[in-house]
Amino acid sequence: MQQTTPNEPTSSTAAASMGMGTTVEAEALQHHEEHEHGDMRLFGFTTFLISETMLFLGLFSALLTYRSVALVWPPAGTPELEKLIPAINTVILIASSLVIHQASDAIKKNNLKGVRQSFLITLLMGATFLAGQLWEYAHLSFGLKSGIFGSTFYVLTGFHGLHVFVGLLLMGTVMFRSMKPNHYTAESHFGIEATSLYWHFVDVVWIFLFLLLYVL
């Protein structure tokens, strides 16, 4: 990262020399020397995830509203949900968050093999989660169209599942890119950080979803 230094004497500034008024009294920051903003991608990505959180908060609020205005919840006649597989899935997803965290440590030591290893394990765990969810879908006796319970259940878990799937694609991409020499280094590894952050996000969303749909 370059540190910029003021140079050249004052008044012949970009501002003043153009007949500028008063506020800008400026010189310094030689052209092309000032790309010192650093890497803003992680900041931008975090902002995106905050925005994404609002999508889920909106959907959660809708679910909570349905629950709070319903006379009985779940509506009469809704079959009991299978709890074992979702519980195992939850454990897998939380554990996978710990696994993917290893990658962030590994890359700081320039250990690409470690990165790939932890990404691969996380990817397999994520795939197991999706498989478990699909198995659950296949064995449920209600569908998307069988009333408000089915609608909220499938759309919320489906939305989350879609995010898990995107996470798997991201991991695959990072693993593929890590084969290229010097693509990720100890200093610059936005892809790894972002994927890992995204995965934590997906994980936290699931915890709330699990509580809302299966426990409470």
Place this chain on the structure above:
Amino acid sequence: MVDALQRFPEMEPPAGWRTYFSFSTDHKVIGIQYLVTTFFFYMIGGFLAMLIRAELLTPASDFVDPAVYNSLFTIHATIMIFLWIIPALAGFGNYLVPLMIGARDMAFPRLNALSFWLIPPGGVLLMSSFFWGAAGAGWTSYPPLSIQDPKLGEAIWISSVAILGTSSIMAALNFFTTILKMRTKGMDLFRMPLFVWSVLVASGITLLGTPVLTGAVILLGFDLLVGTSFFNPTGGGNPVVYQHMFWFYSHPAVYIMVLPAMGMISEILPIFARKPIFGYRAIAISSISISVLGFVVWAHHMFTSGTPEWMRMFFMITSMVIAVPTGIKVFSWVATLWGGKIRFTSAMLFALGFVSLFVIGGLSGIVLASVPVNIHVHNTYFVVAHLHYVLFGGSVFAIYSGFYCWFPKMTGRLLNEFWGKIHFFLTFVGFNLCFLPMHTLGLQGMPRRVADYDPQFTNLNVIVSLGGFLLGISTLPFIVNVIWSWSKGKEAGPNPWNALSLEWATSSPPPVENFEKLPVVYAPPYWYGSTLEEVKKAALTGGRVGKHRAGN
């Protein structure tokens, strides 16, 4: 400059019309792409409004089929909000924010180009729905009406809103990062021009609000196409949940549409009154409080939706409280004008038009926030009058004002002042003829969104329609002025208005990388009416300039 061009060939201004049809990543090209594209959609939306007014010239439904009429006002509003005001302000933001904070471009230039290039397909998709029966449930698209047949038009409406929402989120993310991370040396948060403040705050609203709208329309799409029962009571759903989700975004969206407009006015008034802005910090902070309050007022759109009493009370109070930060801005603007050497340029006329019309719109907003009155005038023309005073008298006047102020920066040429003034007077007269009588119509009980009306309302409706047609005509001098001045207008030079913010510290149009050297900022942006020496001295000692305390 000559020297700079030799050293850095990329320093030339973006040239050639082809640039504007390319996936350019230059924020200035993208800004102009936004402005021209959205103005095109504005003309289409305006044309639809003319058709609406043609239908309403007579009490009978005789001009178009009532179903077509429903589509007309639905698509009119959708265009004006999602394809004109929001993206047009994003266009100004794109052009001005990096220049104003002394940056070379936006934080994520390719994402920026993508945000823009989602708009034409989103808009064309929306227009295309007229060929197969456009959505006709109003821009609010309330179920159960919106999930009846015909389904295709509504599905298209949902897709284009989702596309345009995505574009808007990406643009907001970019502004947010750019403003927080890319300010040049010395550009503290409280030295930023107020327009930059307003874009920062509006971006925050977009980031937090738009995803909820996306969620709402996705659920609506599921109900429409798959047959889920989110908003369908027969399956245990609840149509009011849609209204909550919709207005959770769409009320803050009013501030997405008006805060950057207010920001532009806060730039333009000091320039043409030759005085520092009054209450710089108060205006900046009032934007933040408007954005926070804006998220807790949404149910005032739903006072007649079976909303419980305690909730109506809560939302009535919060809605009225919004008048406080808004009032702070208005009084600060008036105080800025007080004793100023006002230059009545076209930009200034539109800015003064903004202040006066926005005040009327704001006051009728307080009237509407009151539950008893609201129940009486809900879904009448009073609401139509109110929202047009805010969004046309407010936002569109500010956009016009911005065009006159920054067109010289964008093109290097001034717009013709004589025709600018003609444009202003036609717009101002047309606007008030069109929307002022609507207050009366609404109070007399004329419902909105209906193709025919009781004959007792005929006279005022004829006046409204004539005002509407005059508004249509008023755009002609502007269009001709822009086209003519773009190639033949008077050369502007870098700083035709003697303005002080950073965008005027570079050539017009600015070179590709904006500044030969990035400026370093020593003082706030509004020290008008002081000499260079006074400001230098004050900047060095951290003191005042003459009688003026520069707000900071």
